[in-house]
């Protein structure tokens with residue numbers, strides 16, 4: 001038996017549309033670095049992966065508001081944020097563990113990496129061929145221009161009243177007030193975020209939906225198996241999703257800035273894979289890319305592929321908003337991939353991973369929010385202390401110490 005556990009430390013991927021703030025650092029970026037150092041000090045083999053989330057409407061809306069290209073936005077903030085994390089003393093460099101690559105290392109990648117795109121497209125094809133997608137016509141808001149043209153308004157391009165709690169200013173895909181997620185056509189009193197004066201109407205558009213319903217039983221079993229390990233907030237948010245009953249979920253968008261849907265036909269022209277569906281695969285693609293770039297190209301399997309000999313553990317560090325994406329959607333994608341890799345299709349019952357399969361998460365130590373003057377830190381409302389400007393003036397160890405003793409655990 002090889003010395004030391006194979007520990008995968010997965011760190012939430014920050015959107016490259018602004019600088020990180022201290023709420024992010026306390027919630028998602030400092031805890032995994034401390035944990036990775038702890039596991040390395042115990043002699044374990046740690047691979048730490050993350051990177052910039054560079055697609056989707058969070059990026060394109062910021063670019064339009066600033067009158068620059070999406071590429072400009074992601075280039076700027078990938079560079080700002082990767083430097084800030086290194087300045088904070090996080091061990092994203094060097095990429096190879098000082099004991100050698102068999103002891104792992106780290107990679108802070110980006111989702112515009114062509115290798116990530118290719119791997120996501122190949123996974124998408126695999127899931128498609130196994131029958132895990134269903135094509136549906138859905139109703140989407142469309143901004144009508146005076147010349148008769150116009151465009152669809154996915155996710156953050158539309159704002160309105162939350163269908164769940166009634167709060168104003170809810171986004172097309174998520175309500176910041178109550179945390180609910182929904183399809184954008186469910187939003188009430190919708191207006192175009194970029195052009196509020198233009199009329200908005202509902203039009204039909206074809207999209208692919210991932211059959212989450214097929215994973216309900218396996219995910220319930222998975223949640224039960226982890227009941228004693230997961231924190232109460234993780235258990236509760238996962239249970240809330242499972243209790244509602246999982247439904248097929250739209251995983252393509254009418255948007256150019258993203259990873260193209262890898263299917264033939266006019267239906268898919270101008271559409272991309274939903275940013276959440278592809279960025280969450282970054283934990284896997286980043287491990288594979290690390291292995292290709294810094295090791296033999298197959299060593300990622302020591303961390304990812306279930307194995308009777310090696311002891312493996314997976315930890316996902318993220319803010320509590322994102323819990324269901326990591327305890328429901330991501331395991332459903334992984335189990336779908338396992339199923340397809342084993343030559344099965346959507347007609348066969350989905351099973352939890354066994355030897356030779358991709359591993360699911362062991363724990364998701366999601367943090368509560370760090371408060372600033374009694375309110376939540378917020379990037380969109382610019383109520384925050386930014387990491388880069390803080391580190392311009394103060395020593396990183398002061399910040400690491402202060403945030404560690406005030407870690408928002410509850």
Ligand SMILES: [Zn+2]
Pocket residue numbers: 162163164165166167170175176177178179180
């Ligand atoms: Zn709400």
